Every structure is written in structure tokens, then in C-alpha cells.
Amino acid sequence: MFNLVKQWFWYDWLVLLFRICFSTSFMITMCYLSEDFTIPFWIVFVWGVISFSVPWFCLQLHYKYYLIAEILLSGGLCLYLAALFPESYVTFLPIAFMIASNSAQKSYRWSAPITVILIPFMLSRLSQQMDAVSMILNFGLVYTLGFAFHLLVVNHKQSGIIKDQNVVLEQYISQVERMTLLEERDRLSKDLHDTVGHSYTSIIMGLETLRTEVNTSEGEQKIDSLLKLTRNGLDEVRRYLHHVGSSQESLTLMQSLQKLVDDFQTFSRVKIRLRTFGEAYTVSKQAQMTLYRCLQESITNAVRHGQASEIVISLHYEEKQIRLEVQDNGLGSEDLKAGFGVNAMKERASNLQGQVYFYSKPGEGTLVTCSLPRLEEIKEEMVRLLVVDDQPYIRDSLRIILEQEPDFEIIGLAENGEQAVDFCEQDQPHVVLMDLNMPGMNGVEATKLLKQKWPRVRVLILTTFQETDMAVEALQNGADGYLLKSTEPQELFEGIRLVHRGVKMITPAITNVLIDHYEMHPASEAKAEQSNEYGLTSRELEILECLSKGMRYKSIAAKLYLSDGTVRNYASTIYAKLGVRNREEAVEKAFGTSE
Numbered sequence: 001m002f003n004l005v006k007q008w009f010w011y012d013w014l015v016l017l018f019r020i021c022f023s024t025s026f027m028i029t030m031c032y033l034s035e036d037f038t039i040p041f042w043i044v045f046v047w048g049v050i051s052f053s054v055p056w057f058c059l060q061l062h063y064k065y066y067l068i069a070e071i072l073l074s075g076g077l078c079l080y081l082a083a084l085f086p087e088s089y090v091t092f093l094p095i096a097f098m099i100a101s102n103s104a105q106k107s108y109r110w111s112a113p114i115t116v117i118l119i120p121f122m123l124s125r126l127s128q129q130m131d132a133v134s135m136i137l138n139f140g141l142v143y144t145l146g147f148a149f150h151l152l153v154v155n156h157k158q159s160g161i162i163k164d165q166n167v168v169l170e171q172y173i174s175q176v177e178r179m180t181l182l183e184e185r186d187r188l189s190k191d192l193h194d195t196v197g198h199s200y201t202s203i204i205m206g207l208e209t210l211r212t213e214v215n216t217s218e219g220e221q222k223i224d225s226l227l228k229l230t231r232n233g234l235d236e237v238r239r240y241l242h243h244v245g246s247s248q249e250s251l252t253l254m255q256s257l258q259k260l261v262d263d264f265q266t267f268s269r270v271k272i273r274l275r276t277f278g279e280a281y282t283v284s285k286q287a288q289m290t291l292y293r294c295l296q297e298s299i300t301n302a303v304r305h306g307q308a309s310e311i312v313i314s315l316h317y318e319e320k321q322i323r324l325e326v327q328d329n330g331l332g333s334e335d336l337k338a339g340f341g342v343n344a345m346k347e348r349a350s351n352l353q354g355q356v357y358f359y360s361k362p363g364e365g366t367l368v369t370c371s372l373p374r375l376e377e378i379k380e381e382m383v384r385l386l387v388v389d390d391q392p393y394i395r396d397s398l399r400i401i402l403e404q405e406p407d408f409e410i411i412g413l414a415e416n417g418e419q420a421v422d423f424c425e426q427d428q429p430h431v432v433l434m435d436l437n438m439p440g441m442n443g444v445e446a447t448k449l450l451k452q453k454w455p456r457v458r459v460l461i462l463t464t465f466q467e468t469d470m471a472v473e474a475l476q477n478g479a480d481g482y483l484l485k486s487t488e489p490q491e492l493f494e495g496i497r498l499v500h501r502g503v504k505m506i507t508p509a510i511t512n513v514l515i516d517h518y519e520m521h522p523a524s525e526a527k528a529e530q531s532n533e534y535g536l537t538s539r540e541l542e543i544l545e546c547l548s549k550g551m552r553y554k555s556i557a558a559k560l561y562l563s564d565g566t567v568r569n570y571a572s573t574i575y576a577k578l579g580v581r582n583r584e585e586a587v588e589k590a591f592g593t594s595e
Contacts, residue, residue: 019056030045033085037084047073047077050073063103064107071119078095089126092123096142099115099143116139164269271309275315277315290349291324294349298326299311303330306331319374320374321374323369342356351553353372384429385430386414387412388414408496411423411427416440417445420434434446444474447474448477459479461481463485480502481503497555536574544590547571548583
């Protein structure tokens with residue numbers, strides 16, 4: 001009841017004041033006329049108190065209860081007084097006005113005939129002060145005025161609600177615009193790093209190799225000046241990228257959520273409390289963005305759809321997960337419909353192996369819970385590389401490009417298979433980047449010998465030509481992957497890391513040839529048949545196979561030449577088809593324990 005009163009508008013208080021004034025004057029008049037009552041005065045007095053209070057309390061519950069109580073109690077009392085005092089029929093006029101002003105939806109279909117026709121007709125028969133038609137017309141006019149007041153109130157309420165929702169939506173749009181700009185800036189900085197940065201590096205690498213072909217001092221000076229200009233341009237790009245990304249990482253999770261709450265309260269009349277439990281720790285940018293979006297959508301829905309006046313936000317830092325709870329005191333609903341915002345929340349959480357739950361009940365508000373597992377960032381270990389190629393320019397180019405990555409260490413450069421074997425005798429690398437066409441011992445023979453002597457050494461075939469026959473032969477001899485030298489630098493880096501972890505990396509250029517050369521393994525065929533019982537497509541089966549090997553979304557995207565978001569969408573679809581929550585359950589359900 002108290003929560004309902006807190007949500008009253010000015011006209012609710014006006015109606016209550018009108019009722020109090022009318023009932024007070026009515027009770028005073030009855031006190032003066034108490035001697036003429038045919039029943040004890042205290043009964044009439046109690047009847048009057050009940051006629052004032054009961055309908056008003058019923059109105060707080062439901063308008064239909066009010067109408068029934070008002071017609072029976074107040075209308076009955078007016079009929080009794082009209083039978084004793086004919087002039088008292090006018091006491092029903094304010095009651096008729098209040099009945100009309102509180103007749104919502106289609107209740108006027110039955111409240112109007114009773115208020116305008118039935119009771120006025122009975123009053124005319126009892127009081128005999130006015131003929132029935134005139135009394136019906138008078139009460140009809142009052143009922144019309146009351147209903148017009150009702151329409152005015154409804155229009156004012158709707159205007160207020162629309163105004164409040166517009167304010168909330170404007171604030172929500174401004175937040176979405178700000179976060180979208182931040183995400184776009186982050187994407188732009190990454191794109192610039194992967195394109196412009198590597199282009200500058202390739203130019204520097206090419207200019208360095210031209211030194212051997214320039215014999216004049218003037219030519220060397222030009223190369224030096226071009227190198228200086230290019231390096232300065234690369235430094236400028238790096239400084240710009242650092243400046244672009246700095247603003248996004250300046251706020252912690254709690255600070256960003258608090259800023260969202262403060263901005264929201266500035267534009268709305270909602271009271272919001274934000275509290276934390278547990279010892280705070282750093283979360284990934286993806287997790288921070290997911291929790292931010294979840295809170296943003298939850299408080300907007302609470303005000304826009306639930307008409308909440310108070311929201312309590314709890315952020316729990318737990319050992320294995322971080323949990324955000326948003327509880328409001330809104331209307332609540334037993335059948336929440338998942339709109340675009342709700343589905344976006346669930347998809348973001350699912351991409352991080354998290355969950356979003358909703359609990360809502362009429363009169364109890366809505367509780368939104370977003371839980372994300374605490375995923376520690378995987379630290380890339382140092383990968384020791386051996387580059388084998390008969391072209392000095394290619395060897396130097398690969399060395400310059402690969403040395404940009406902090407987790408790559410070039411331990412040697414070899415120009416043929418024999419030198420590669422000698423290097424491995426002295427200092428075994430983690431990954432060997434092997435060319436195929438080389439004088440003396442070619443890449444296929446060297447791969448076979450390396451895998452026989454050192455099975456743990458990974459061999460990644462890296463060649464300029466799409467020589468599928470040699471690629472198949474190299475893979476048959478134990479090669480761990482096959483990539484073209486035309487591969488983008490970022491894809492090359494990720495491919496090396498994947499091969500180092502034991503993942504087979506094969507460029508799509510020779511995938512069809514491999515299918516022609518190999519028949520599917522019976523166990524793999526059984527897995528595919530078992531998994532396909534759930535309606536998985538060939539691409540979903542391919543991604544599920546990568547998930548079973550422990551590959552991350554970024555690694556799968558690099559391997560299959562897809563975007564990171566596309567892989568996450570595929571994973572969400574796979575989890576939904578299998579009815580599971582994470583990759584472990586998906587692999588277990590799809591493949592069983594036969595591995």
C-alpha cells in the first residue's frame with residue numbers, strides 16, 4: 001500500500017481530498033438529522049464511515065472492486081436517506097462523479113446504466129422531488145463530467161509516462177552511442193595496427209634488402225632518408241594507437257558501472273543503489289563490456305516496462321565467477337518476453353561462457369542475474385623459431401616480421417634442409433618454418449627426418465606456391481601445418497602459436513586435395529554421425545572439433561578464416577542445439593567419452 005501511495009500523482013491526492021471533504025460534510029449533516037432516523041444513529045454513522053473508507057481501499061486494489069463497493073455502500077446509503085429526507089437525493093451527485101472518474105477500460109458499460117438510470121430512477125420514486133427523466137438527465141450530465149475528468153487524468157498519466165520513458169531512452173541512446181564509439185575506436189586501433197603497422201614494417205624490410213643492390217653512396221643516402229621517414233611514420237601510428245586506446249582502459253569495472261548509474265539517475269527519478277561484495281579484481285575488457293551492457297539494459301527495462309521507482313544493484317566478486325544482480329520494485333510479470341535487448345544480453349554472456357537469468361513475478365518486481373566465469377588471461381610462452389628458406393630476402397623478411405611479436409624468438413636461419421637438421425642438433429626449436437623448394441635436401445625430406453629424430457618439434461610448411469602434391473607428401477611425413485607465404489602477418493602469427501600448441505593448421509587452398517587423398521577416420525566418422533544427431537551443420541561440426549582441442553575463439557577464427565564474432569555466434573548456436581552451457585559440456589555430449 002505504501003509503495004502505491006508513493007507513486008501517486010497530484011490528481012490522486014485531489015480525489016482523496018475531495019472525498020474527505022464530501023464525507024466530512026455528509027457526516028456532519030447526518031448528525032443534525034439523527035433524530036429522524038428509523039434505525040439507531042450509530043448504525044447510520046458506521047455505515048457512513050464504511051461508505052467512505054471501504055471503496056477507497058478497494059480502489060487501491062482494483063477499480064472494479066471500488067465500483068461495486070461504491071454503488072452498494074454509498075448508493076444504498078443515499079437511497080436510505082432519500083426515503084427519509086427527499087432533498088438528500090443530491091448527495092448522490094458527487095458519488096456519481098467519482099464513479100464515472102474511476103470507471104476504467106469498459107466498466108462504463110455497466111457502471112453508467114446503474115449510476116445514470118437505475119439509482120436516479122429509484123431516487124425519484126423515493127424522494128418525489130423530481131420526475132425520473134429530469135433526474136436521469138441531471139445525473140447523466142454529472143456522470144459525463146466525471147468521465148471527461150477520467151479521460152483528462154488518463155491522458156495526463158500517459159503523457160507523464162511517455163515523457164519519463166523518453167528521458168530514459170535518450171539517456172540510454174547516449175550511453176549506447178558512447179559505448180559504440182569506444183568499441184569502434186578499439187576496432188579501428190586494432191585494424192590500423194594490423195594493416196598500417198605491418199605495411200610500414202614491410203616497407204622498412206624491403207628498403208633494407210635493397211642496400212645490397214645499391215652501389216653508390218648517393219643511393220644509400222636516399223635509402224637512409226626513406227628509412228628514416230618510414231620509421232618516423234611508424235612511430236606516429238603507434239603513438240596515435242596508444243592515444244586512442246588509453247581512454248577506454250582508464251576506468252575500472254566498478255567506476256564504469258558507477259558512472260552509468262550516476263548518469264541514469266541524473267535523467268530519471270529512479271533511486272538506484274550500487275553495492276559490491278568480495279574483494280575486487282581485474283576482469284577482461286570483454287567481461288567488463290558485457291556486465292556494463294547487461295546493467296544498462298536491465299535498468300532501462302526496469303523503468304521503461306516495469307515502471308520501477310527503486311533499483312538495487314549488487315556486484316559479487318567470487319572466486320570462480322563474477323556475478324551482477326539487478327533487482328527492481330517494478331510491476332513484474334510471470335511471462336517475460338525476450339526482446340532484442342534481452343537476447344543481446346544472453347548472447348554476450350554466452351560468448352564468455354556465462355549465463356543471464358531472469359526472475360519476475362507480479363507485484364515483486366524483476367531480478368536479473370548475469371554470471372561470468374573468472375577466466376585468467378592465457379600468457380603466451382616464448383616460442384623459439386627456426387626459419388628455413390633458400391632465399392636470403394625471404395629469410396630476412398620473415399625474421400623482421402616475426403621479431404615484432406614479443407613471444408617469438410628467432411634462434412636461427414637456415415638455407416636448406418641440411419642446415420635445418422644441424423640447427424636442431426645444436427638447439428631444438430619449438431617450431432620450424434619450412435620451405436618446400438630448396439636445393440639439396442628439400443622441405444619434404446627435411447620434415448620427414450626432423451619428425452623421425454625429434455617428434456616434439458613442430459614443422460609448419462611455409463611456401464610461396466600452392467604445391468598441393470608436395471603439401472600432401474609433407475603432411476604424410478609428419479608436418480604439423482601448411483600455410484602460404486601470402487598469408488596476412490596476423491594470421492601467420494596465430495598459425496604459429498596454434499601449431500606450437502599442437503593444432504593442425506592447413507590453408508584452405510589444399511583442403512579439397514587432402515579430402516581426396518584421405519578417407520575419414522572411422523572414429524571421426526562416428527563422432528560426426530553422433531554429433532549430427534543434434535542437427536549440426538558441417539561448419540558447426542568443424543568449429544566443435546576445434547573447441548574439443550581447447551582452441552580459443554580467436555584461434556578458431558584465424559584457422560577457419562572467419563571473424564571472431566562469427567565464431568562466437570557459431571558457438572552459441574552449437575550450445576543451443578546441444579542444450580548445454582559451455583564447451584566442456586558440448587564436447588562431452590557430442591563426442592561422448594570415446595576419445
